[in-house]
Amino acid sequence: xxxxxxxxxxxxxxxxxxxxxxxxxxxxxxxxxxxxxxxxxxxxxxxxxxxxxxxxxxxxxxxxxxxxxxxxxxxxxxxxxxxxxxxxxxxxxxxxxxxxxxxxxxxxxxxxxxxxxxxxxxxxxxxxxxxxxxxxxxxxxxxxxxxxxxxxxxxxxxxxxxxxxxxxxxxxxxxxxxxxxxxxxxxxxxxxxxxxxxxxxxxxxxxxxxxxxxxxxxxxxxxxxxxxxxxxxxxxxxxxxxxxxxxxxxxxxxxxxxxxxxxxxxxxxxxxxxxxxxxxxxxxxxxxxxxxxxxxxxxxxxxxxxxxxxxxxxxxxxxxxxxxxx
Numbered sequence: 001x002x003x004x005x006x007x008x009x010x011x012x013x014x015x016x017x018x019x020x021x022x023x024x025x026x027x028x029x030x031x032x033x034x035x036x037x038x039x040x041x042x043x044x045x046x047x048x049x050x051x052x053x054x055x056x057x058x059x060x061x062x063x064x065x066x067x068x069x070x071x072x073x074x075x076x077x078x079x080x081x082x083x084x085x086x087x088x089x090x091x092x093x094x095x096x097x098x099x100x101x102x103x104x105x106x107x108x109x110x111x112x113x114x115x116x117x118x119x120x121x122x123x124x125x126x127x128x129x130x131x132x133x134x135x136x137x138x139x140x141x142x143x144x145x146x147x148x149x150x151x152x153x154x155x156x157x158x159x160x161x162x163x164x165x166x167x168x169x170x171x172x173x174x175x176x177x178x179x180x181x182x183x184x185x186x187x188x189x190x191x192x193x194x195x196x197x198x199x200x201x202x203x204x205x206x207x208x209x210x211x212x213x214x215x216x217x218x219x220x221x222x223x224x225x226x227x228x229x230x231x232x233x234x235x236x237x238x239x240x241x242x243x244x245x246x247x248x249x250x251x252x253x254x255x256x257x258x259x260x261x262x263x264x265x266x267x268x269x270x271x272x273x274x275x276x277x278x279x280x281x282x283x284x285x286x287x288x289x290x291x292x293x294x295x296x297x298x299x300x301x302x303x304x305x306x307x308x309x310x311x312x313x314x315x316x317x318x319x320x321x322x323x324x325x326x
Contacts, residue, residue, distance in 0.1 A: 135200060135203045135204070135205055136205050137196065137200065137205075139205040139206065140195070140196060140199050140200070140204070140205035141192070141196065143199075143205060143206055143207075144190075144192060144195045144196070147159075147161055147162050148192070152191060152192040153189055153190070153191050153192070154189065154190040154191075154195065155188070155189055156188045156189070159188055159189075159190070163175065165207055166207055166210055166211055167211065168214075171257070173221065173257050173258070174214060174217050174218065176230065176234060176237070176257065176258075177217040177218070177220055177221065177230060178198075178217060179237060180220075180229070180230050180233045180234075180237075181198045181201065181202060181217070182194045182195060182197065182198030182199070183197065183198060184198075184237065185236075185237070185241075186237070186241065187237055187238050228290065230258075231258055231290050232286075232287065234254050234257075234258060235254075235283055235286045235287075238250050238251075238254050243280075244282065244283075245280035245281060245282045245283070246280060246281050246282075246286065247279065247280055248273060248278055248279050248280055248281060251273070251280075251281040251286070252270060252273055252274075255269075255270070255289065256270065259289075259290075259293055262293075263293040264298040265293070265296075265298055265320075266293075268320060269289075269316060272316050272319055272320070276312075276315070278312060281312075284310060285310045285312050285313075288309060288310050288312075288313060289313070292309070292313055300317055300320060300321065303317050305317075
């Protein structure tokens with residue numbers, strides 16, 4: 001019974017209980033199956049080893065096992081072998097490791113859905129094309145040349161066409177804010193470099209995208225630091241480049257654009273400029289007009305005559321006080 005002790009190792013390799021019967025000691029399959037009236041448990045036939053088993057010895061090699069199928073020794077050995085095989089198969093399935101489900105990361109893309117018809121995954125993209133809002137420098141440059149033609153400068157005539165296409169009057173303050181964003185040096189002109197740099201910062205490469213930025217451009221006027229920068233920018237933007245000062249007519253127009261709706265004294269100040277002796281406004285005067293509009297009351301009650309205000313504003317206060325009723 002030397003091989004019976006090895007039986008558990010051999011039977012672990014048996015993949016199923018679909019077994020064939022072999023004659024004891026014959027070592028080859030019985031093609032015709034068991035003899036009539038016999039079954040594997042109550043006969044003297046033994047279960048075959050697995051094809052993958054390393055056990056090459058017969059399952060039963062005792063003299064008693066070599067007897068006729070009905071012998072008691074063969075039946076006893078066969079029962080022990082059968083019981084050992086059942087125990088080992090049960091132990092194999094009980095100890096088989098359980099396959100664990102992969103935990104979800106919790107950050108799965110909602111657009112990643114399993115295809116019901118196939119076993120692979122495919123990305124379900126939304127109806128809106130991805131990358132639609134991506135900025136294209138090439139497209140932006142082509143947009144510029146629609147107006148500039150063969151030149152590298154968008155001039156006054158092209159500017160009128162551009163304003164018409166975006167639905168904004170050339171005198172609209174949005175155009176001043178846009179020029180500030182483009183860092184344009186001269187009124188009525190956009191160079192190719194200014195266009196590309198400014199439109200890149202706004203992420204605009206077509207008319208529709210620029211129109212969608214109008215609310216943002218207007219909001220810059222309500223931001224105090226941004227408005228101050230726009231106001232100061234307007235002086236250099238509007239003046240003639242060979243002049244250090246702004247001519248008075250241009251100054252009045254720019255002040256109307258920037259302060260006309262927010263400064264209660266603007267209409268009075270505008271009248272003063274029209275009747276004054278001043279023909280130009282320098283940068284210091286321009287900067288101080290904004291400070292004056294923000295800090296001095298409409299009735300001029302908090303105006304400090306000893307303050308460091310330009311003479312232009314001192315004379316305005318004196319002129320206005322004379323006009324006010326006692």
